[in-house]
Amino acid sequence: MSERPEHADGWLDARTGWRRIVRSQLTGYLLPATVNRWYSLGFVLLIFVALQFLTGVLLLIYYVPDARFAFESVQSIANEIPFGWLIRLLHVHGASAMVVVMLLHMLSVVVMGSYKSPRELHWVTGCLLLFVALGLCFTGYVLPWSQLSFWATTVGMNLVGSVPGIGLAIQKAVQGGEVVGPATLGRTFALHIMVLPTAMLALIVTHLYLVRFSGISAPPRLRPVVEARKRHFFPDFVFEDLAVAFSVLAVFAAVLFFRPHLYFPPEAFEPADPFVTPEHVKPEWYFLAPYQVLRWIPNKTLGIALQILAVTAIVLLPFLDRGERVHILRRPLFLASLALVVVALVALTAVGMQ
Amino acid sequence: MEDEKRPGPRVTRRGVLGTGLAAAAGCAGLLGPGFVIARYLAPAAAGGAAALTEIPLDGLGMWQAQRVQVRGRPGFVVRTPDAIVGVDGACTHLGCIVHWQQSRRIFFCPCHGGRFAPDGRVLGGPVPGPLPALDVTVSRGKVVVGKA
Numbered sequence: 001m002s003e004r005p006e007h008a009d010g011w012l013d014a015r016t017g018w019r020r021i022v023r024s025q026l027t028g029y030l031l032p033a034t035v036n037r038w039y040s041l042g043f044v045l046l047i048f049v050a051l052q053f054l055t056g057v058l059l060l061i062y063y064v065p066d067a068r069f070a071f072e073s074v075q076s077i078a079n080e081i082p083f084g085w086l087i088r089l090l091h092v093h094g095a096s097a098m099v100v101v102m103l104l105h106m107l108s109v110v111v112m113g114s115y116k117s118p119r120e121l122h123w124v125t126g127c128l129l130l131f132v133a134l135g136l137c138f139t140g141y142v143l144p145w146s147q148l149s150f151w152a153t154t155v156g157m158n159l160v161g162s163v164p165g166i167g168l169a170i171q172k173a174v175q176g177g178e179v180v181g182p183a184t185l186g187r188t189f190a191l192h193i194m195v196l197p198t199a200m201l202a203l204i205v206t207h208l209y210l211v212r213f214s215g216i217s218a219p220p221r222l223r224p225v226v227e228a229r230k231r232h233f234f235p236d237f238v239f240e241d242l243a244v245a246f247s248v249l250a251v252f253a254a255v256l257f258f259r260p261h262l263y264f265p266p267e268a269f270e271p272a273d274p275f276v277t278p279e280h281v282k283p284e285w286y287f288l289a290p291y292q293v294l295r296w297i298p299n300k301t302l303g304i305a306l307q308i309l310a311v312t313a314i315v316l317l318p319f320l321d322r323g324e325r326v327h328i329l330r331r332p333l334f335l336a337s338l339a340l341v342v343v344a345l346v347a348l349t350a351v352g353m354q
Numbered sequence: 355m356e357d358e359k360r361p362g363p364r365v366t367r368r369g370v371l372g373t374g375l376a377a378a379a380g381c382a383g384l385l386g387p388g389f390v391i392a393r394y395l396a397p398a399a400a401g402g403a404a405a406l407t408e409i410p411l412d413g414l415g416m417w418q419a420q421r422v423q424v425r426g427r428p429g430f431v432v433r434t435p436d437a438i439v440g441v442d443g444a445c446t447h448l449g450c451i452v453h454w455q456q457s458r459r460i461f462f463c464p465c466h467g468g469r470f471a472p473d474g475r476v477l478g479g480p481v482p483g484p485l486p487a488l489d490v491t492v493s494r495g496k497v498v499v500g501k502a
Contacts, residue, residue: 058395081394082393082394083390083394086390
């Protein structure tokens, strides 16, 4: 107890134990040496989430969540506020990029069988994170209060209303009435800036805790070998993560600057008009596959029920697939099913775009 | 106990260069986004607020003051027997907006009792300096406040 810290960091360490935390979580945190670049997608996701939070806070400074002024305020951000166009584009493109990276992250987890025991809860929290991210995308879509916002939301809300049992109640609660209107904006705004971000933060913390608790899985090998080599999380893997992150950000920047209006059809530049429906109302690309399924299945409730079943099966994947084999080439049936699902999703999205 | 045995930190050329390069790269990486965010947060400085304000000369009686806004800041124009003067409206003490008291012919700060003459000179109270003067010109029956 006679210890006298010499430096400021020693003083701080005596009161917070930060050196022990750095040792256990960074420099002394060892990972299997075979961990590959696909594992960096989680880190890339954290960067995109941070980007969404930062640009979201900046947009909040000028955005007016009132149906009379929302469209005008977004136009002002995009055209009058210095660099407002950039902040807005980063937020809009960042949302899509976040979903793309999330899907790739999940795909890599499925291919590498990382969801298997004892990491079932990693998968479940990851799925919940995807749902929250899609919720954020959906509620964010409403806020500019353009023709695109208004009618895509109307379509989306009607889909929610078709969920058997609780659908109508949820639809009315979020809409704030029988139809999409000014009341919807206030409710989706509250969901978008407070409820869903809080849920996302809580889920991210839980997900990271679980990853630390059970440890990161090593990529499976065709011929099992005892791999004892380990590498440090910091600096080895952090720098590899950064290399992947900068590569992804380069692609992101290329899309943002060379296709700035990729997510803005003409309806995005017209204020919402509840009496004029645009000709081709379509949801954003990540909702096109379920939207297309509903266009093909004439009974809306049946279509929704089938999709809920499919989503439930995906969430419960680690509990349904309890086989010992991990390598994807040792699971030909699973590989074929996975390929079928991916092709079906891509095809449905492509058809939905027509 | 462990800390006592350990020798002091070793400073190496590689360490200093590495840290210096990382710090330089970090600063460079922060400068761009920092500039964008700073400009985004300061739109008024980009010329959003009017630099000139005009008021009709007829509407300004003797010893009367009129509130104006120049470059987004509140100000006052007062007509005295000698001239028409303009002053910034924020008290130099803690930034409250002063009131014109026509009966006493002074600007009075309601927060801590600062008092100023019509041309902004300090008359009393805890204020550290005069109210800054605004450029005022009279042309074709109009009082123009501010600089183009």
